[in-house]
Amino acid sequence: MLAARLFRRALPVLRQARSYADAASGAPQMSFTFASPTQVFFREASVKQVDVPTLTGVFGILPAHVPTLQVLRPGVVTVFNDDGSSAKYFVSSGSVTVNADSSVQLLAEEAVPLDQLDVTAARANLEKAQSELVGTADEAVRAEVQISIEANEAIVKALE
C-alpha cells in the first residue's frame, strides 16, 4: 500500500488544459475574382458562395472547394456575399477556375447584372433566332444561330 502511494506520488501530475476545438477559421477564405474584359465585378473578394452555370451543370462553389476547371454556358451566376445578400449576373460564356488555395477566377466574355436585361427584347431575339434556324442550312450559320437561341432562352428563363 505504501508502495502504491509512493508510486502514485511519483506519477507526474498531468495538467490537462481542456478547451473547445478551434473554430473553423483554418478553412481558407475564398478569394473571388469575377471579371469581364471591360468590367470588374469582384476582385479578390471574400464571398460565401458562388453558383456558376457550366457545360456540365450548375454547381455552387464554397471555400475549400475541390480544385477544378470549367467552361461556362449562358446562364445566371449568383454570388452570395458574406453578409447574406446575393447578386445575380447573366454571363454569356467564359471559364471558371478553382485553385487549390481556394481562389476562384470567374472570367466571363460578357457579364451583366440581371436587372439590366430586358425580357421583352430577349423574347423577341429568341423568336427571331428560332425562325432563322428554320431558314438556314449552312452548318456554321446554324451553329451561330443555335448559340444565339441558347443564350436567349437562358436570358428569358433567368428573367422569369
Next chain:
Amino acid sequence: INPSSVSASCCTHVGLLSVSASADLLLDELGAPLLIVQLLFLLPGLLLLAPDGLWVTVDVLDVPAFRGLFCVSDLHSGNMFARTSALVFSPQCGQVRNMATLKDITIRLKSIKNIQKITKSMKMVAAAKYARAEKQLKPARVYGTGALALYEKADIKAPEDKVAKHLIVGVTSDRGLCGAIHSGVAKTIKNEIANLTGSGKEVMVINVGDKLRGLLHRTHGKHILLNCKEVGRKPPNFSDASVIATELLTSGYEFDQGSVIFNRFRSVISYKTDQKPLFSNDTVSSSENMGVYDDIDADVLRNYQEFALVNVIYLALKESSTSEQSARMTAMDSASKNASEMIDKLTLTFNRTRQAVITKELIEIISGAAAL
C-alpha cells in the same frame, strides 16, 4: 582683345561670316559702340569709318603662313599696324557655304512652324487616346491576370527537352512616331528566334501590326506565320483578340510552347517589353499539378485553353495600345519642344541676317555717296 584670340575665334567659322564677326570685334576694340559693324566682305582698299572718327582701310598682309590675312590700318597716320587680324579660309575644299539669304531662312522658319503645329496636335490626340486606353486597361489587367492565374498557381512549365515547336506572338501596331515601341518588340523577338534556332527548335511568329511585319519580314521572313493589319486605329476589344486566336488555331501550327511579346504599360513616361507564356493542351494536361484539379476531360480542357489564349492576347493588346499612346505623346511632346528651340534659334539668325542686309545697303549708299 589680342590678335591671337581673334584669329582663334575666326578659325571656327568658314567663309565670309567669320570676317564680319571679326569686324565686330575689331571695331569693338576701338572702344566705342558698334555702328557700322557688319560687313559682308572685307575687301582690300575698302574704307571703314571707325566709331572713333578715324578712317581705316583694309590691307592684305602677304604672309605665307596664312591664306589671306586682312589687317586694318590707320589711314590717318599711314601706319600699317594690325589692330586685329582676321583669318579667312578661302574656298579650297570646293564647297562654298553661302550665308543663308533672308528668303531661305523664311522658308525654313515657316516649315518648322508648321511641323510644330502638327506635332502639337498629334500630342493632344495621343493624350486623349491615352487617357481612354488607360481607363480601359484597369479591368483588362484584372481579367488578364485572372486568366493566367491557373498557370501560375499550378506552376505549369513546359518540359525543357520535349519542346520542339515554338510560337511567338508579337504585338505592336500599324502606326509609327511613337518612339521605340516597335523596335523594342522586334529586338526581343529577334533575340528569341536566335536563341531558339540556335538550340535547334522550330519557331514561328505571328505579327500583330504592320510595323512589326516591316521590321521582321526582311531578315526573318521564313519564320512569319501570320500578319495582322489595321491594328491601332481603334482601341482593341475582345473580338479583335478572338479573331487573332481563331486564325492562330485554324492555321494548323501545333505549337508546344509559346509566348506573347508586348509592351507592358508602367507609367506615362515608361513602358517595358514583357512576355507572357502560352501553353499547349498537352503541356497542361501532363503537368504534375494538374492532377489536383478534379473532373477535367479533354474537351473541357481544350475549351478552357482556347479561352485562356484569347484572354492573354486581349491583355497584350490592351497593354500594348496604352504603352503606344503614352509613348507617342512623349515623342510628339519632345518633337514640339525641339521644333520651338529651332524656331527660336532661326528667329535670331533671321533678325541678325535682316540687320546685316540693312547694314550692307546702308554702307553701299554711304560709300556711294562718299565717292561723289
